[in-house]
Amino acid sequence: MDPRVKKLAQVLVHYSIKLKKGQLLKIQGEVCSLPLIKAVFEEAVEVGAYPYVKLNVPELDEIFLKKASRNQLTYVSPLLKAEISKIDALISIWGSENTRSFSGVDPKRQATARLAGRPVFQKFFKRTAEGSLTWVGTLFPTNAEAQEADMSLADWEDFVYRAGRITSADPVAHWKKIAKEQDRLVKILNRTDYLHIRSADTDLKMRVKGRKWINCAGTENFPDGEIFTCPIENTVNGYIRYSYPAVYMGREVEDVRLEFKNGKVVKESAGKNQDFLTSMLNMDKGARYLGEVAVGTNYSIKKFTKNILFDEKIGGTCHLAVGASIPEAGGKNKSALHWDMICDMKKDAEILADGNVIYRNGKFVI
Numbered sequence: 001m002d003p004r005v006k007k008l009a010q011v012l013v014h015y016s017i018k019l020k021k022g023q024l025l026k027i028q029g030e031v032c033s034l035p036l037i038k039a040v041f042e043e044a045v046e047v048g049a050y051p052y053v054k055l056n057v058p059e060l061d062e063i064f065l066k067k068a069s070r071n072q073l074t075y076v077s078p079l080l081k082a083e084i085s086k087i088d089a090l091i092s093i094w095g096s097e098n099t100r101s102f103s104g105v106d107p108k109r110q111a112t113a114r115l116a117g118r119p120v121f122q123k124f125f126k127r128t129a130e131g132s133l134t135w136v137g138t139l140f141p142t143n144a145e146a147q148e149a150d151m152s153l154a155d156w157e158d159f160v161y162r163a164g165r166i167t168s169a170d171p172v173a174h175w176k177k178i179a180k181e182q183d184r185l186v187k188i189l190n191r192t193d194y195l196h197i198r199s200a201d202t203d204l205k206m207r208v209k210g211r212k213w214i215n216c217a218g219t220e221n222f223p224d225g226e227i228f229t230c231p232i233e234n235t236v237n238g239y240i241r242y243s244y245p246a247v248y249m250g251r252e253v254e255d256v257r258l259e260f261k262n263g264k265v266v267k268e269s270a271g272k273n274q275d276f277l278t279s280m281l282n283m284d285k286g287a288r289y290l291g292e293v294a295v296g297t298n299y300s301i302k303k304f305t306k307n308i309l310f311d312e313k314i315g316g317t318c319h320l321a322v323g324a325s326i327p328e329a330g331g332k333n334k335s336a337l338h339w340d341m342i343c344d345m346k347k348d349a350e351i352l353a354d355g356n357v358i359y360r361n362g363k364f365v366i
Contacts, residue, residue, distance in 0.1 A: 001035055004161045007171070008138070008222075009039035011164070013047065015172045016136035016219050017089045021048030024086065028054040029093030033140035036093050049089075058101040065105045065113060073109060074116040084123050087133065094309065095140035099148050102250040107279035110249055111336075115284055118336040121324065128220070129327035138164075138222040139309050149305035163301050163310055164223035175224070179217035182227055182297065188366055189213040189227070192353040195293065197318060199349035201241035204260065204320075206231040206293065211330040225298025225313040230331025234263035236290045240320065243344040247306050251276045256341055258322070264288045265322065281322065286335030292321035295351070295359065296342075308340050316346040316362030 013019045025044050029037050037053055044051035064072070102110065127133035139145070139160060146156035161167050165174040193209040211229045218224040242256040255271030265288040270277045281288050299315030312319045323338040325331020345351075346362035358366045 001039065004166050005035050005039050008164065008166050009036060009043045011166070011171050012040060012091055012136055012138060012222060013043040015175065016222055017091065017134040019044055019047050019049050019089055023049045023088035025049050025051040025089045025091065026054060026083070026087045027051055027091045027093065028056060029140065030056050030058065030096055032097050032142050033093045033095040036140040040091055058096065058098065062101055062105065065102065065109055070112070073113045076116055076120060080120055084120050090133065090135040092137040093140050094137060095142045096144045097142065099144045100250050107276045111279055111283040115336040121336060122334065125324070125327050136220055136222055137309065139307065145307055148307065149303070163298065165300070175218040178225065179215055182215045182217060185364060185366070186213040186215045186227055189353065194354050196352040199343065199345060202239065202343060204236065204238040204240050206290070207235040208232065212328070214326070214329050221309060223298060223310070223313065225315070226294050226296050228292050228294030228329065230325040230329040231290050231293055233289050233333050236260045236263045240343065242341040244304050244311060244342040245306065246339065246341040247308060248280065248339045252306065253277050260290070263290065280337055280339060283337050284335050286333045287323050287337040289322070289333045290320055291323045291325040291331055291333045291335065291338060292340070294319050311342055312340050316344065318343050318345050318351070
């Protein structure tokens with residue numbers, strides 16, 4: 001086994017979710033991520049926890065989404081509802097053999113199935129917000145994601161492990177240092193009311209007073225490196241152009257432009273896959289509202305890879321998600337959708353807090 005896999009498993013179990021003896025841990029991922037699944041499982045057993053594994057099979061999901069009746073698409077298993085209420089910890093391991101598994105599925109059927117799962121989605125957010133469920137999502141490098149990023153597998157593995165500082169002598173020390181640095185920014189932003197994001201193709205205003213800024217340093221996503229909050233739902237006004245392609249559920253949407261009025265997306269356009277974009281925004285009443293505003297702070301990630309785990313953390317970018325708010329940050333918007341889209345802020349761009357520039361051309365200036 002690649003020794004970096006074992007090291008990553010140790011960080012996930014002991015730092016990210018702080019797994020304890022006697023806790024019930026669910027580990028989920030595709031078969032291609034088995035090396036990391038096994039390493040995490042072994043680490044959890046040594047802790048004295050009760051781990052179990054759910055292997056995801058995209059081919060089965062594809063069959064279901066293409067052939068299921070409406071009753072089947074909207075059915076939510078009571079076992080799934082019980083599971084999300086009972087587990088103490090969850091480690092989601094991403095990594096796929098085919099990142100385009102659902103390209104042939106009708107977007108409306110995808111939206112229907114996603115909407116049906118909203119109660120489970122909301123229960124997950126509620127439990128993580130209250131601290132009764134610890135969770136982390138990470139990625140095991142595979143050929144499919146390497147191809148998406150235009151890299152060889154070896155280069156992709158190096159990229160993934162460098163982004164999490166797994167190659168350093170003490171990754172946990174690094175992430176604790178990041179947490180301390182970001183805590184200073186969070187304390188300043190928690191006093192902010194008006195937020196204004198400006199760049200060549202973006203002029204977006206919103207209020208965030210009373211919402212909590214969250215310091216992300218490896219405890220829910222790994223690798224990490226961002227700070228985020230949820231805007232007050234009906235205060236978002238203006239327009240934004242996302243500089244990078246927006247990727248969701250295996251679909252790539254290019255040149256996304258959104259116009260907001262009193263919080264709601266009133267006009268959307270895309271250079272590619274606009275029908276998919278509109279289908280997702282029409283998923284439910286909350287899908288056209290902004291659920292998150294965030295700034296990426298991981299300057300070890302310099303390349304866009306079409307993988308949101310890394311791309312939303314790119315130092316010098318911001319990302320804003322349409323759909324569900326994060327209850328942990330005080331957001332109230334409810335939706336089955338949560339779609340992060342990314343803007344490059346490294347040139348002719350700034351963020352103002354209550355009229356004062358706090359961020360310019362990819363760096364905080366406070």
